[in-house]
Amino acid sequence: MPANRRPILRQIPCLAMLFCISPMLAAFGQQQPLQTLLVGIDHRDAVSLDGDWHYLVDQFPFRALYTDSGAINDRGYGRNTHPNIASGAHNDEYDFATAPTLKVPGDWNTQVPQLFNYEGVVFYEKDFDAQPKPGARTFLHIGAANYRSHVWVNQKRVCDHEGGFTPFDCEVTGVLHAGSNYVVVGVDATRLVDGIPSTRYDWFNYGGLTRDVSLVTLPAAFIDDYDVHLTHGATWQPGNTELSGYVHVLDAPAGTAVTLSIPEAGVHASLKTDADGNAAFAVKASKLALWSPESPRLYKVSMASGADKLTDEIGFRDIRVEGTRILLNGKAVFLKGANVHAEAPIRGGRANNDQDVAVIFGALKELNANFVRMAHYPHDERMTRAADRNGVMVWSEIPNWQQIAFDRPEVYVKDVAMLKETIRRDRNKASVILWSVSNETPNNSTRTAFLTNLANEARRLDPTRPITSAFDTEHIKDGVGTLDDPFTNALDVIGINEYLGWYTGAPEAADSVRWILPRKPLIMSEFGSEAKAGNHGPATQRWTEEQQASVYKHQFAMLSKISELRGMTPWVLFDFRSTTRNIPVLQDGYNRKGLLSEDGKKKQSFFLLQQAYKDNAVGKPE
Structure with missing residues (x-):
């Protein structure tokens, strides 16, 4: 990095040799290298490939995508051949030309009823015209595809990518020709033990080409990355x-x-x-x-x-931490926000268009929020652009959620790649004030070593923003809440997820809880309870709007007494789909902790929080 960019904190020493010696990691690096990643792609002239794509489902054991040895099958659907009825030539019995279509961007789950719960391989194909220019370079840009992607253009595999929420670019200069061309993308949404996230998580596993796809043509030498920021000195x-x-x-x-x-x-x-x-x-x-x-x-x-x-x-x-304060342009701020999943309110499915973003930010602004935690992965770039325009500060997170295989060095390599892709895309967004490297991870030495080094990597990539993580704490005993976790030493801001009044204890138990915490800024990054919109009853009756509002009232009483509290993001803005939420009638496959239902109905808790934020009734900047 340029010499004038100084870190905001000293580097935390390596805690485990496994994650400190890059040659050891290189032993696992016989994968595809990072693709060229074009920054500011939404501000470039591009040819959109959005729209209808033909698709074919590759049922387990996924032989169209993988060989028997597990390698990528370059002689399968990526060749895009067609059955020759006249000659009888065999082509593995598939045909994109007569296949049905899916909308891109979009997940396959909400477009095809038979694929709603499908977590496997789907091949996408699209024909397009191109006129390559001499001396120019052309890239295929994919905003995100969940989870692993393998891309062929005109029968040549041009790139592979792992990660469901970050963009990638495949150079196709050498394989395009004038006139008709085609692209095939094999997308595998299978959950992996060594994936990020791993196999168990509390949101819906939407598969497919979930964000925009386009072709970008650039000169032979071009601007691929930039960082333009207010100089971040040692002090404000x-x-x-x-x-x-x-x-x-x-x-x-x-x-x-x-x-x-x-x-x-x-x-x-x-x-x-x-x-x-x-x-x-x-x-x-x-x-x-x-x-x-x-x-x-x-x-x-x-x-x-x-x-x-x-x-x-x-x-x-300028964003920085000073003691237990968060300073924006030298002034202490209190972060009034909510958690948001990248799920489209009203229509459902993965959020990926301007209307989805407008609905989400409309709700945030109506709530009087100045902050949003984009859980638990990088959202569509439209979200951070909208945050810039709307003056909403952002907690940006990579999907290290609970059961990551922290003992596997190859997982660390993947994590660093996702972190680099996230920071590279959004480092020029003023709204992004925090990089988060994890959520609710187990307290053990292997995980601490892994995440400490990842926090250091985030700090190396961008020394101008504080680093945070959210901790799962059930350590409320005898009326005292604590967070005794060595990973807090590697962070600038602490996040705590606690569900007193829902998963543990009664709502009123929060009134008398006393917290003993590290002397760092605290964001209460999750709290709340589930309520079905329109379900009413006494405040003691679970699943009612009244009970959810009661939890909030008692949380406010507790939060107001935490001297380190510098922000709050209750869980969650909208109800969202999750395959782990299977109580009929009450849940029906949704996490019901939203302030609003999935179709936009406001619950009592929305109005309660709205008023608290308007009156600055909970928490102080200093």
Whole structure:
């Protein structure tokens, strides 16, 4: 990283040699390397491949995707051959040309009733026209596909990717030809013990090409990454208008010219790349209004190098931790928010379009929230863009949820890849103030070593944001709540998930709980109870709106007495699907802890929290 980017905390020493020696990890690295990842893809000219794609289901044992030895089958459906009725030539008995279609982006579960609970392999195919340009490079961009993806273009496998919530780009320059082309993507949603997340999690496993797919054509040398931020010094400097970072030009020789322009901030800089294609900078803005929830100011940032030009919209702000305070632009803030899953309210399925995002942020703003925890994985980039525009601060998380195989070095390699993809995509979003590396993980030395090193990696990749994680705590005994976990030493901000009044104890038991916690900012990252919208009864009757509201009232009483409390995100904004929630009538396959039902009906708890946030009745910035 450029020398002017200093870490916000010292590096925590390695705790286990297994996760500290990169050559050991390299032994597991005979996988596909990270694909080129194009930053700012939603601000580039692209040819959308969204729409109808033909699909075929590969039933277990998935022989169309895998060989008997477990290798990828390059002589299967990826070849996109057709049965020859006239000659009788055999093609493994499939045909995309006459196959049904699925909408992309979209999950297969909510589009085809027979595939609602299917967690296996589906092949997608689409024909498209292309006119390759001499000296240009073309990439196939996939916003996300859950969980493992293997991509063929014109019978050539161009890339593989693991991870259901981060984007990837496959270079197709050498395989495109003028006229008609095709792409086949084999998507495998099978849960894996060594996957991230693993096999057991409390949300729906939506499979498929769940986010946008497009073709992007760029010059031979182009801007693939950039970081433009308010310079983050060791301490907050009032009146700071220095912007720093880098613009990276892929495959550019040293000395390649780069221009950076932010007209409204009075920034016009001429830069040169180093031997790695990196053009670092530190420039003074002549005028600069900082981003905040009250004034979510975004600037048009233009970058150019050779034939490549790119303009993004970026806000500038400073976020840091000082003692038990969270400081935004030097001012202590209290984070009033909620958890949100990337599930589309009203229509259902994976959230992936502007309407989904508008409904979610409409509910957050009506709630008087200034913060959202995007659980438990990176959401569609539309979500972080909307957060920038709406002035809503974001907790961004990678899906290390409970039962990760922390003893496997190959899992650490996958985790680092997902972390890099997440940070690379969203580091220029002013709204993103926290990187989270895990949720509700077991307290043992192997996990602590794994996650401590992952937190260090996040800090190395981005020293300008605090690092957090959410802890599952049932350590409320004799009226005292504690968090005795060595992993807290590696974090800047602590998150605690507790469900007093639902999973343990009575709601009123919260009134007298006293917390003894590390002297770091605390976000009560989950609390709440389940209620079926429209189900009414006494406050002592579970599953009623009244009982859920009672839990909230007693939580407020407890939270108000925690001196370290700097934020709260009750679980959860909307009811969402989960295969583990199987009480008929009350749940019907949904986690019912939402402030709103899946179809947008507000529960009593919504109005209770709305008023508390309006009155600043719970928690203080200082």
